[in-house]
Amino acid sequence: xxxxxxxxxxxxxxxxxxxxxxxxxxxxxxxxxxxxxxxxxxxxxxxxxxxxxxxxxxxxxxxxxxxxxxxxxxxxxxxxxxxxxxxxxxxxxxxxxxxxxxxxxxxxxxxxxxxxxx
Amino acid sequence: xxxxxxxxxxxxxxxxxxxxxxxxxxxxxxxxxxxxxxxxxxxxxxxxxxxxxxxxxxxxxxxxxxxxxxxxxxxxxxxxxxxxxxxxxxxxxxxxxxxxxxxxxxxx
Numbered sequence: 001x002x003x004x005x006x007x008x009x010x011x012x013x014x015x016x017x018x019x020x021x022x023x024x025x026x027x028x029x030x031x032x033x034x035x036x037x038x039x040x041x042x043x044x045x046x047x048x049x050x051x052x053x054x055x056x057x058x059x060x061x062x063x064x065x066x067x068x069x070x071x072x073x074x075x076x077x078x079x080x081x082x083x084x085x086x087x088x089x090x091x092x093x094x095x096x097x098x099x100x101x102x103x104x105x106x107x108x109x110x111x112x113x114x115x116x117x118x
Numbered sequence: 119x120x121x122x123x124x125x126x127x128x129x130x131x132x133x134x135x136x137x138x139x140x141x142x143x144x145x146x147x148x149x150x151x152x153x154x155x156x157x158x159x160x161x162x163x164x165x166x167x168x169x170x171x172x173x174x175x176x177x178x179x180x181x182x183x184x185x186x187x188x189x190x191x192x193x194x195x196x197x198x199x200x201x202x203x204x205x206x207x208x209x210x211x212x213x214x215x216x217x218x219x220x221x222x223x224x225x226x
Contacts, residue, residue: 035215037163044206044217044219044220045155045206045208045217045220046217047214047215047216059214095162099210100210100215101210101212101213102149102151102210102211103210104151104153104165104174105153105163105165105208105210106168106174108162108164110161110162111162
């Protein structure tokens with residue numbers, strides 16, 4: 001059974017930093033592109049970042065470029081998102097997702113809430 | 119960037135009725151890399167349809183997808199109580215991958 005378990009969400013002040021993690025199981029993690037997708041309150045879904053299986057390719061939405069860094073450790077089946085210079089508009093539920101270009105988003109974690117507020 | 123426009127924004131229907139949801143792309147979607155997702159409050163989104171018309175594992179056959187190019191449709195043949203949710207289309211053929219704004223299917 002495929003499982004994606006996120007952690008690291010919480011409340012942070014504007015300008016602060018937070019690191020999200022996602023531990024994957026039930027599939028060959030190193031073979032698959034992984035993504036982070038967020039949903040802000042009352043809004044739709046937005047893919048904010050992605051990384052290929054061998055970490056050779058990464059993607060960042062314009063809204064987070066230069067502030068967020070995606071990485072993975074295939075030896076630990078772990079995906080990470082380092083978020084810095086956080087803004088109120090980064091407040092959202094962040095989902096760890098298997099999928100990317102030419103691969104549907106077929107498995108999702110339960111989500112972790114990030115709240116940026118003073 | 120491919121912009122996906124979903125219509126209607128809200129669909130008010132009764133259990134047992136047929137639901138037809140539309141997703142229109144601003145340019146042709148590469149090789150029909152178009153997916154549909156169901157999202158309920160407090161839950162993770164769930165993949166229903168990929169490749170425009172293929173059902174994901176475990177998805178009931180009352181859900182069907184069709185279309186190509188710029189026009190795609192998700193049909194729910196007979197709504198069950200558990201089908202009332204928000205539905206998103208997504209193109210995953212070319213970066214940046216994009217989602218539509220969603221259609222909420224609510225109980226009439």
